[in-house]
Amino acid sequence: MSKKFASEDGSFKRQVSSFRETISATHPIYKPEKGRYWLYVSLACPWAHRALITRVLKGLTSVIGISVVHWHLDEKGWRFLPYDDSNKPDDVSFTPSAELKPYDELSNSGVENHSIRYGTDGTIDHNYHFERLSQLYFKSEPEYSARYTVPVLWDLKTQTIVNNESSEIIRILNSGVFDKVADPHPDIDLLPxxxxxxxxxxxxxxxxxxxxxxxxxxxxxxxxxxxxxxxxxxxxxxxxxxxxxxxxxxxxxxxxxxxxxxxxxxxxxxxxxxxxxxxxxxxxxxxxxxxxxxxxxxxxxxxxxxxxxxxxxxxxxxxxxxxxxxxxxxxxxxxxxxHTRINPLSITPLGPSPNILPL
Structure with missing residues (x-):
């Protein structure tokens, strides 16, 4: 993928998020319910990482489900691992309470951009079996014309995107609207x-x-x-x-x-x-x-x-x-x-070793 990320003057410009709704007991459409909302994330993306951390901190792993896109971003955007009805992958039974596989030091040798390892390279789209995140955007807004970014907070009831701005998603999750249905968790308020x-x-x-x-x-x-x-x-x-x-x-x-x-x-x-x-x-x-x-x-x-x-x-x-x-x-x-424009040979460095030092 040789996609340009810089504007004509050579500087990077970040896209503004498009979907900016919230969830609350008084909202006319998006009310807090267990199992109604879903997070679409990338484990690589720092903006999606915020939402994942908040989901765990606030005891919402059994309240809001997750689907994880493949780590490789190509010219068509983020993709899910394929769903084959005749040969169902292991993670089809994935539930909102399921945790991601813990990180381990896998060798870079033999890892291809098209690798398909369920639970390692990503997951299927558990809700619609879509191949691409873009399909989710078009399902919500048929005329959508911007980039297909993560995280996405999705409403399964109305089948629309509630919000795709990470800073607002973490405030929705932190707000306490799901407290009545949340798992037991430390009483934490990230925004006192x-x-x-x-x-x-x-x-x-x-x-x-x-x-x-x-x-x-x-x-x-x-x-x-x-x-x-x-x-x-x-x-x-x-x-x-x-x-x-x-x-x-x-x-x-x-x-x-x-x-x-x-x-x-x-x-x-x-x-x-x-x-x-x-x-x-x-x-x-x-x-x-x-x-x-x-x-x-x-x-x-x-x-x-x-x-x-x-x-x-x-x-x-x-x-x-x-x-x-x-x-x-x-x-x-x-x-x-x-980012082949930056790293055209797509060689992944082995270091630093370890990725993070012991405490």
């Missing part, structure tokens, strides 16, 4: 009122300069634009590092061990918030992919940012919602084999 303004402020510069900053760097098609974007990206990573260093030093005055510190080691307050959730998917991909693939190589997280590195490993190793939704195979295969 007393921190909302600070969360929004952090999200605004993290999104533009880090979440999207890695893409603006990696998809730049002129040297001067690349240098401008990569410099700006690391300027804001420095800002995150300074924030986390301050948090650590403050916690050290009231906690007796690092184990105790890590229980409260987040960007804001002493609790996990949406600010952590929205930063994590970018930074967990940083060393394994972005450093080499997007040329964000002024430094690495593990070598140059000790407090970010500790924060990242704490989330990954100490919280199943983060650990179990992070699939390094999908992440590395997708970027290195889908």
């Amino acid at each position: 009122k007393e921190l909302e303004s600070e969360i929004d402020e952090i999200n605004s510069w993290v999104y533009d300069n880090i979440n999207n900053g890695v893409y603006k760097t990696g998809f730049a098609e002129k040297q001067e634009i690349y240098e401008k974007e990569v410099t700006n990206l690391f300027k804001h990573l420095d800002k995150v590092e300074s924030m986390l260093k301050g948090r650590y030093e403050t916690l050290k005055t009231t906690h007796f061990s690092e184990e105790d510190i890590l229980k409260s080691f987040y960007l804001l307050g002493n609790q996990l918030t949406e600010a952590d959730l929205r930063l994590y998917p970018t930074l967990i991909r940083f060393d394994p992919v972005y450093v080499q693939h997007f040329k964000t190589n002024l430094n690495t997280i593990r070598s140059g940012y000790p407090y970010i590195h500790l924060w990242l490993r704490n989330l990954y190793w100490n919280d199943k919602a983060f650990h179990d939704t992070t699939n390094f195979n999908h992440i590395k295969w997708h970027y290195t084999r889908s």
Whole structure:
């Protein structure tokens, strides 16, 4: 796939999401019900990763089902694994409560862009047996003409897309509208009122300069634009590092061990918030992919940012919602084999090894 991601001036422009509805008890159409809604996701996509993490954190794995697209993105967009009625794949009986296969270190040898391994390369479309995510978009809006992005929050009752903007999907899932039907889970609010303004402020510069900053760097098609974007990206990573260093030093005055510190080691307050959730998917991909693939190589997280590195490993190793939704195979295969304009030979680097260091 040699698709251009940059505009004529050589800079990356992100598409604006099209479907922006919500779910609430007072909504005239989209009301909270168990089994009514479905998430379509990619394990490689950081925007979809936010929704997957939130789904687990809020106890919604038996409330909202998921289908996972194949990691390879071709010129027609995302695809599902094929459904054959005469030879039904193993995951046809997939239920909303089913968990994804845990990540393991698979060799890159023998992995092809058209590999079909159910539960490893992706899943079928459990609801309509569609071949392509695009078919879902056209089912919802026959005249749709933009890109077919993930995540998609789908309503099985009206058979339409409720929302395809990840920042809004995670707020829908966090809002508490599904609390009556949710699984037992820690009482967590990712957007507490007393921190909302600070969360929004952090999200605004993290999104533009880090979440999207890695893409603006990696998809730049002129040297001067690349240098401008990569410099700006690391300027804001420095800002995150300074924030986390301050948090650590403050916690050290009231906690007796690092184990105790890590229980409260987040960007804001002493609790996990949406600010952590929205930063994590970018930074967990940083060393394994972005450093080499997007040329964000002024430094690495593990070598140059000790407090970010500790924060990242704490989330990954100490919280199943983060650990179990992070699939390094999908992440590395997708970027290195889908962006042939950047990596024309589609060779996937073996390193770094390991993808994330122990805590």
